[in-house]
Amino acid sequence: MEHAVSRRSFLKGVGLAGGAVGAGMLLNGCASGESDAGEAAPWWAPESWDIETDVIVVGTGDAGSPAAIRAVDAGAEVIMIDKGEFFGGCSVLGGGNCQLACTSVQKRFDIEDKPEWAFEDQMEFGLYRSNPEVLQAWIDTSDEYATWVEDVCGGEWVDVTKQEPARVPRSHQIAEHNGQPKGSGVVFSMLFHEQLEARGVQILLEHKMTKIYREPGGPVLGLEVETPDGTIAMKARKGVVIATGGFKGNPRMIRAQHAAFDETLIWTGWPDVLPTGDGHLCVTDIGGGCVDMSFIMEFSGRLGSRQYVRWDRPHFDNPSTKTGLPSGKLDHMVFVQNQGTRYLNEAGWEAGHTLPWLPHMVAFLQIEGRPRMEWFVTDQAGAVDAGWDKYEDAFLNPDSEKTPCCEPGWVAKADTIAELAEQMGVPADNLEATIAQYNEYAAAGEDPDFGRPGPLYPVAEPPFWAARWCRMPHDQCTGIRVNQNMQVVDQSFQWQPEGCDSVPISEEPIIPHLYAAGECTGGTGGAVRGSGKRGWYQVHGYIAGNLAAQEDPIA
Structure with a gap:
C-alpha cells in the first residue's frame, strides 16, 4: 500500500x-x-481478505x-x-460535452424538453438499438443529477448547446474551474476529486x-x-x-468482435491510459454478459500524429495539448494508400466520429498490406489552403513532444513527387502515376475512378506535402449488460429449458451486489455512441453508487 x-x-x-x-x-x-x-x-473465495x-x-x-x-x-x-x-x-482526457435531458438547467436557458423527445431522439440516433429501460433511467435521473452537480459538487452549468441531431439542445456545459476552461472535461474530474478528498x-x-x-x-x-x-x-x-471504461486498448478483444480489425490500432488515450476491457472480462468470467458487441466502437484519428492528445504525465495543473495537423479542408488533397494509389472518393471522407460500416471506413479496412497507410497528399497551394504551411517546421523537424506533435514517418515535404514518395515509404512510380492521372482528371473536371465531385484541383505546384492519418479506436458502442438500476444481469437466465416467453430486462435475474456503469456498459446508445455521452456515464454511476450503498451487508 x-x-x-x-x-x-x-x-x-x-x-x-x-x-x-x-x-x-x-x-x-x-x-x-x-x-x-x-x-x-x-x-470461489480467497483464503483470507x-x-x-x-x-x-x-x-x-x-x-x-x-x-x-x-x-x-x-x-x-x-x-x-x-x-x-x-x-x-x-x-480527464475527454471533452466536456455532457448530455442530460429534461433538466431545470435547460429551463434556465428557455429550452423546452420532454422525456418522450429525449427517448425518441436517442433511439433514432442509435439506430433503435438502445435498451428502453436503461435509456429511460438516464432520462428520469438527469434533472436530479444536474441539480446534484451544482448543490453537492460545487459545479455550475453555464450553457446548454446542441452537439448532435436532436430536436432541442441537451449538451450541458460546465463552468471554468481552477484555470481549466468552460466546457472542459477535466473540470468534472477536478470537482469529483475535491468531493472525494473532502469525504x-x-x-x-x-x-x-x-x-x-x-x-x-x-x-x-x-x-x-x-x-x-x-x-x-x-x-x-x-x-x-x-466503472473500468472500454477495451479500445485491447486489439485481441477488438478483433474478436470484428475480424477486419486485424492490426493494432492506436487508441485515443494512448499513451496515458490503457483501457483493455478488464471489467468486461472479469464480469463475463462470473456469469455476466455483454450487449451490442457486434457494433464494436467508433473511430477517430489524427493527421501526422499518433497521439489523440498530449499530456506530459497527466495531473490537474498540467493541461493537455492538442495534436495533429488541420484536416478540415480537403479540396486540394489526394488520398493514397500503401501502394501510393487512390482508394476512395476523398469527398466522402470524414474526420469526426467514424463507424465501421461507413463507406470511407470500409475502404480503409479493404486496404491490402499491413500496416494500412492512409496519406493525404497535396501541393503548395493545397498546403496553404489547409493551413499546413503554418506548421512547416513540424514537417521538416517532426517532434512528438511539441505541438502539433508530428512524428517521423508520418509527415513528408519534398520538391518532387518521387522524393515525397521516398519519405512516405510508398512506391515512387505508383505515386507519380497516381498524381499524373489525377491531374488529368482535374483538367477534365471529372473523376471516372471514384466519382469525386468537382471542382477538382491539380496537385502540381511544388513543394509537395503529405501527412498520414492515424486511425484510432475512440469509444465503445458496446459493453456489460445492465438493467435500469445498473445491476449486472445474470446470463444464466438465458438457459431456459423450453418456451419462448420473454421479459423486460428489469425482470431478469441479476448478479447480486454487482453494479456497472459508464463506458464499460452497453445498451444506452445502441449502435452509435456519438458525443457527449459522459452524461450517460455520470448519471448511471450516480444511480449505481446510491443503490450499492443501500444493499444489506453480506454476512
Whole structure:
C-alpha cells in the first residue's frame, strides 16, 4: 500500500485522497481461510481478505467518481481502485460535452424538453438499438443529477448547446474551474476529486482488478487485485461497482468482435491510459454478459500524429495539448494508400466520429498490406489552403513532444513527387502515376475512378506535402449488460429449458451486489455512441453508487 501511494508523488499539490490504507481496514488475516466449522475456504473465495469495506468502486472516471460520492453520502464506507497512475482515467482526457435531458438547467436557458423527445431522439440516433429501460433511467435521473452537480459538487452549468441531431439542445456545459476552461472535461474530474478528498475516500492507484469473487449462483463477495507489492483480496460487504471504461486498448478483444480489425490500432488515450476491457472480462468470467458487441466502437484519428492528445504525465495543473495537423479542408488533397494509389472518393471522407460500416471506413479496412497507410497528399497551394504551411517546421523537424506533435514517418515535404514518395515509404512510380492521372482528371473536371465531385484541383505546384492519418479506436458502442438500476444481469437466465416467453430486462435475474456503469456498459446508445455521452456515464454511476450503498451487508 505504501509503495502505491509513493508512486503518486507526481500528483503532489493536487491533494489526492488516500495515503496508506488505515489500519482499521487492514484485516491481516481476519478471515483465516477456514469457516467457523473448521472447513477450508471454498474455491470461489480467497483464503483470507486483506482489505474490507462496504463498497468497492473500480475506476476513477466519470462513472466511478459519482458512484463513490453517492455511496459515501448514503452511509457506506468506500474504497476506489484504479489500475492507472493518475486519477480520472480517460475522463480527464475527454471533452466536456455532457448530455442530460429534461433538466431545470435547460429551463434556465428557455429550452423546452420532454422525456418522450429525449427517448425518441436517442433511439433514432442509435439506430433503435438502445435498451428502453436503461435509456429511460438516464432520462428520469438527469434533472436530479444536474441539480446534484451544482448543490453537492460545487459545479455550475453555464450553457446548454446542441452537439448532435436532436430536436432541442441537451449538451450541458460546465463552468471554468481552477484555470481549466468552460466546457472542459477535466473540470468534472477536478470537482469529483475535491468531493472525494473532502469525504476522506481511499483512492488506491496502480491497483488492477484481476478477478471478481462470486459465490456460485449467489452474490459477489469482493475482488482479487494486483498491486505494485503483490496480489491482494478486497472484500465488499455491500457491493462492487465496475466503472473500468472500454477495451479500445485491447486489439485481441477488438478483433474478436470484428475480424477486419486485424492490426493494432492506436487508441485515443494512448499513451496515458490503457483501457483493455478488464471489467468486461472479469464480469463475463462470473456469469455476466455483454450487449451490442457486434457494433464494436467508433473511430477517430489524427493527421501526422499518433497521439489523440498530449499530456506530459497527466495531473490537474498540467493541461493537455492538442495534436495533429488541420484536416478540415480537403479540396486540394489526394488520398493514397500503401501502394501510393487512390482508394476512395476523398469527398466522402470524414474526420469526426467514424463507424465501421461507413463507406470511407470500409475502404480503409479493404486496404491490402499491413500496416494500412492512409496519406493525404497535396501541393503548395493545397498546403496553404489547409493551413499546413503554418506548421512547416513540424514537417521538416517532426517532434512528438511539441505541438502539433508530428512524428517521423508520418509527415513528408519534398520538391518532387518521387522524393515525397521516398519519405512516405510508398512506391515512387505508383505515386507519380497516381498524381499524373489525377491531374488529368482535374483538367477534365471529372473523376471516372471514384466519382469525386468537382471542382477538382491539380496537385502540381511544388513543394509537395503529405501527412498520414492515424486511425484510432475512440469509444465503445458496446459493453456489460445492465438493467435500469445498473445491476449486472445474470446470463444464466438465458438457459431456459423450453418456451419462448420473454421479459423486460428489469425482470431478469441479476448478479447480486454487482453494479456497472459508464463506458464499460452497453445498451444506452445502441449502435452509435456519438458525443457527449459522459452524461450517460455520470448519471448511471450516480444511480449505481446510491443503490450499492443501500444493499444489506453480506454476512
